[in-house]
Amino acid sequence: MQTVLNLLEMEPIRFFIAFGAILFLVLNLAAILVMAERKVAGYIQLRYGPNRVGWRGILQPLADIIKLFTKENVAPGRADLWIFLGAPIALFIPAVLVWIVIPFAPGAVVADLNVAILFFVGVTSIGALGVIMAGYGSRSSFSLLGALRGAAQMISYEVPLILSLLGIVMLTGSLSLVDVVNAQGDTFWSWYFLPQFPMFIVFYIAGLAEVKRVPFDLPEGESEIVGGFMIEYSGMTWALIQAAEFASMGLMSAITTTLFLGGWQPPLPFLDLGQFNWFWFGIKTALIMFTFQWIRWSMPRLRMDQLMDFGWKILVPACLIWLFVTAGVMLIIPG
Amino acid sequence: MLKDEKRVESITLSGRESVRLANPDVRDEFGLETLDMNMGPQHPAMHGLLRLILELDGETVVRCDPVMGYLHRCQEKIAENRMYPAVIPLTDRLDYFANMHNEHGYVLAVEDLLDVEIPPRAEYIRVLMCELMRLASHIPSLGFLMLELGAFTPILYCFRERERIQTIFEAVTGARMMFHYIRIGGVKADLPPDIPQKIWDYIEGLEQRFQSDFVDLIQGNEIFISRTRGVGTMSQEKALEMGLTGPPLRCTGVDFDIRRDYPYSIYPELEFDVITDQAGDVEASYRVRIAEALQSIRLIKQCLEKMPEGEVMGDLGRRLRPAEGDGFGRVESPRGEFSVHVVSDGSDTPYRVHYRDPSFCNMQLLQEVIPGHYLPDIMPIMGLIDPVSGGWDK
Numbered sequence A: 001m002q003t004v005l006n007l008l009e010m011e012p013i014r015f016f017i018a019f020g021a022i023l024f025l026v027l028n029l030a031a032i033l034v035m036a037e038r039k040v041a042g043y044i045q046l047r048y049g050p051n052r053v054g055w056r057g058i059l060q061p062l063a064d065i066i067k068l069f070t071k072e073n074v075a076p077g078r079a080d081l082w083i084f085l086g087a088p089i090a091l092f093i094p095a096v097l098v099w100i101v102i103p104f105a106p107g108a109v110v111a112d113l114n115v116a117i118l119f120f121v122g123v124t125s126i127g128a129l130g131v132i133m134a135g136y137g138s139r140s141s142f143s144l145l146g147a148l149r150g151a152a153q154m155i156s157y158e159v160p161l162i163l164s165l166l167g168i169v170m171l172t173g174s175l176s177l178v179d180v181v182n183a184q185g186d187t188f189w190s191w192y193f194l195p196q197f198p199m200f201i202v203f204y205i206a207g208l209a210e211v212k213r214v215p216f217d218l219p220e221g222e223s224e225i226v227g228g229f230m231i232e233y234s235g236m237t238w239a240l241i242q243a244a245e246f247a248s249m250g251l252m253s254a255i256t257t258t259l260f261l262g263g264w265q266p267p268l269p270f271l272d273l274g275q276f277n278w279f280w281f282g283i284k285t286a287l288i289m290f291t292f293q294w295i296r297w298s299m300p301r302l303r304m305d306q307l308m309d310f311g312w313k314i315l316v317p318a319c320l321i322w323l324f325v326t327a328g329v330m331l332i333i334p335g
Numbered sequence B: 001m002l003k004d005e006k007r008v009e010s011i012t013l014s015g016r017e018s019v020r021l022a023n024p025d026v027r028d029e030f031g032l033e034t035l036d037m038n039m040g041p042q043h044p045a046m047h048g049l050l051r052l053i054l055e056l057d058g059e060t061v062v063r064c065d066p067v068m069g070y071l072h073r074c075q076e077k078i079a080e081n082r083m084y085p086a087v088i089p090l091t092d093r094l095d096y097f098a099n100m101h102n103e104h105g106y107v108l109a110v111e112d113l114l115d116v117e118i119p120p121r122a123e124y125i126r127v128l129m130c131e132l133m134r135l136a137s138h139i140p141s142l143g144f145l146m147l148e149l150g151a152f153t154p155i156l157y158c159f160r161e162r163e164r165i166q167t168i169f170e171a172v173t174g175a176r177m178m179f180h181y182i183r184i185g186g187v188k189a190d191l192p193p194d195i196p197q198k199i200w201d202y203i204e205g206l207e208q209r210f211q212s213d214f215v216d217l218i219q220g221n222e223i224f225i226s227r228t229r230g231v232g233t234m235s236q237e238k239a240l241e242m243g244l245t246g247p248p249l250r251c252t253g254v255d256f257d258i259r260r261d262y263p264y265s266i267y268p269e270l271e272f273d274v275i276t277d278q279a280g281d282v283e284a285s286y287r288v289r290i291a292e293a294l295q296s297i298r299l300i301k302q303c304l305e306k307m308p309e310g311e312v313m314g315d316l317g318r319r320l321r322p323a324e325g326d327g328f329g330r331v332e333s334p335r336g337e338f339s340v341h342v343v344s345d346g347s348d349t350p351y352r353v354h355y356r357d358p359s360f361c362n363m364q365l366l367q368e369v370i371p372g373h374y375l376p377d378i379m380p381i382m383g384l385i386d387p388v389s390g391g392w393d394k
Helices: A002-009 A011-044 A060-070 A081-101 A116-124 A126-137 A141-172 A177-184 A197-210 A235-260 A274-296 A304-332 B075-080 B084-092 B099-114 B120-148 B154-173 B195-219 B222-228 B236-241 B282-306 B358-362 B365-369 B375-385 B389-393
Strands: B011-013 B016-018 B035-039 B051-057 B060-067 B325-333 B336-344 B352-356
Touching (some): A011 A060, A011 A081, A011 A235, A011 A274, A116 A126, A116 A141, A126 A141, A141 A197, A141 B035, A177 A235, A197 A235, B084 B099, B099 B352, B120 B154, B120 B195, B154 B195, B222 B282, B282 B375, B352 B358, B365 B375
Antiparallel strands (some): B011 B016, B051 B060
16 A cells, blocks of 8 residues: 555656546546537527436437437548548647646646746647648648648737736746746736736737637638638547637636636635635636637637738737837836 | 640730640649549539539649539529519529618619609618618628638628528518519608607617627638638729629729619618728738628618608509619629619510629629639638629629
């Protein structure tokens, strides 16, 4: 017995168990988000949303999963199979991997990397590779267009995404997300979304573009390129792409919470729940996710040229100016 | 297919410069070819069964060939083998978003042959139904436009309205889409006694909701403006050259409406404005449709107020045998001019029936306007025309 406990305390084993927990969490999160998305859509669109499977349709994700598992995986005859089948994996892994650096509650983080922000930026950009693989591998002109759009968009919006993080890195003096959360304190006016408000907006917009949500869902663009890079996928491969999409959406909400909304910090000191502070983390993340869905169901889509103009001509200069402002303020008011 | 790398003078179309537009077969300075792409006929966002053969230079469309005929049902030929009244249900199947107008157009043409007296109450009911139909077509067309721009929600609000209008139609005609209600010499049956009040209540409610549901949420949206302003722009001359009618023509500033310029039925007795806009782009067509829907509300109210009592069916023989000759009827359908030409040889079946459908005629716009636009602009331009598959393929 003692040996087993000792074994569990070993760093690699602990890591694997924690990573398994993360995987479990993310997969469930994806299923819950699909359900939430459909319910939110329903309420915005004067209808009920799914309400047949289980109490108020609560088991709908389960039914979806069973359907997707039993469906045949169809690959186009001329598809490049290795690339075609590798793409969902290349999309899914980065969406899960970044979760390991997010602190859910005091001390509850899988890996407290001292370069966590860099890790986040690096790993999310692998997602673009998955999009290109999916579009190129399926050999369809629609998916090719979707992939090209996706690559252009994700690479362009990575720039404002990174630039908008720099202000926080300057304020905290650390790249570790645990340090970022600890530095924000347990009062909501001390969180970074107030001193870094413009960057909060930029990060939010760039994050929307990064996870390919409306109004930046051009790689999917169902009204012109009918699903874009994932047009040829079906069954489990399609489900994996969808799971990756929703996982990365949850990830972006979690990162926004961690960086700008104080992570697990309670809004006021007397609301501190100690180990149960993950409650605050969950509430804030869910709120951001809800705004993502709200925008998804009430906005039209931008066009590629407008998207590029917006990214390079508005977001990037705004970030650079704000960086100078932050640096100036830090010089004038030390500490 | 590819020719030598001869330099072609670049031309400017819709504000964008492209070498390809001058000659699609030429490689550009990087030696890149264009991409051929088939859009439709089974494309989820395409209006009905239209196939567009596109040639793309990146995201810019260099050439666009619309291919029609995937829903052709020989409507005109079938009509030649049917007795005159039996053609009316066929016209319902033409433009299935303007069934009342199709019926009305055909019936006007046959009545032109017959020279029959139509009771005034029947005329009022016809116009009432046609204007309700126009509402039931214009409001969803806004939803389709938004759907094409990627916003999914407005269409459900639009279809809520269409659903309520269809409920009214169901109570009046017994059918939700294929009405067979307007008959030669009148209408099938009088309005049920409670219906005028129901229509009035519905119209009052719609008028109140209209601004908040269909104008405020859409018109001021920055993304909507940037996606529609300047997209699909055409000049007045071009619009007239191509023979456009309806909102696509009026949004360029041409003041033309069959209801006023070639009056039929009781339109001369009713007050309404012909809506025009100057810009001639997708946004202008949206504004025209919004304003026309409000005019329809105005017309419906007048119809209900002025509706006389009396018969709803004229005195016709049991078997129609019009004298030899031509009959012509034209109505303003939600999409433009719908006109019918019926030729009689004296028998009880028409010798020839021809429908001029606005969806078909307005479709010429695609070839002219789309080249030079980006791929995602195709769908809003389709929303400008708002064609209906059953209309262009007959």
